[in-house]
Amino acid sequence: GRFKRFRDKGLTGVARLPVLRYQRPRDALKALGERKFQEQTEAIKAAKNTLKVRFGSVRAIDYAQTRLRFVTGHGDGLVRYWNADSGKLIRPLAGHLGPVNTVVASSTKQEAASGGDDGTARYWDLETGAQLFLLNQRFGGPVRALAIFPGSKTLAVGSDDGFVRLWD
Secondary structure: OHHHHHHOOOHHHHHHHHHHHHOOOHHHHHHHHHHHHOOOOOOHHHHHOOOOOOOEEEEEEEEEEEOOEEEEEOOOOOOOEEEEOOOEEEEEEEOOOEEEEEEEEEOOOEEEEEOOOEEEEEEEEOOOOOOOEEEEEEOOOOEEEEEEOOOOOOOEEEEEOOEEEOOO
């Protein structure tokens, strides 16, 4: 089949395209470009209901299981709390002094935690937007991973120094 033709003719790169479609390389590249454009157009049409975020890069996201809500962590240092049903921002949560690398929502309460490049982990009340507590572990470097133990406020924090610390 096709593989034998590639091997027998010693074809590489763009030269393989005409073998697949029996056409000149220029025409094959044009057809490939048109197909990619059509795929991208269809993807854009399919994404009509996609949430449009204009707040800088989204670096982390987690679903709050207690409601149709989710939290996102952004490159601008904010954590945002969203309504997943309507796509509307409920409230921004400010406190980090650099990009937010990770967020995790509690599975049992309306609470979430975030960790960032500033070396802090913050625990939030999503209903009020209040910061419940701040864990300052700058000696460990940027916070990269978080986990909340279900039914408690115990928080596992992973950072660049290779340690996982448990905070209660």
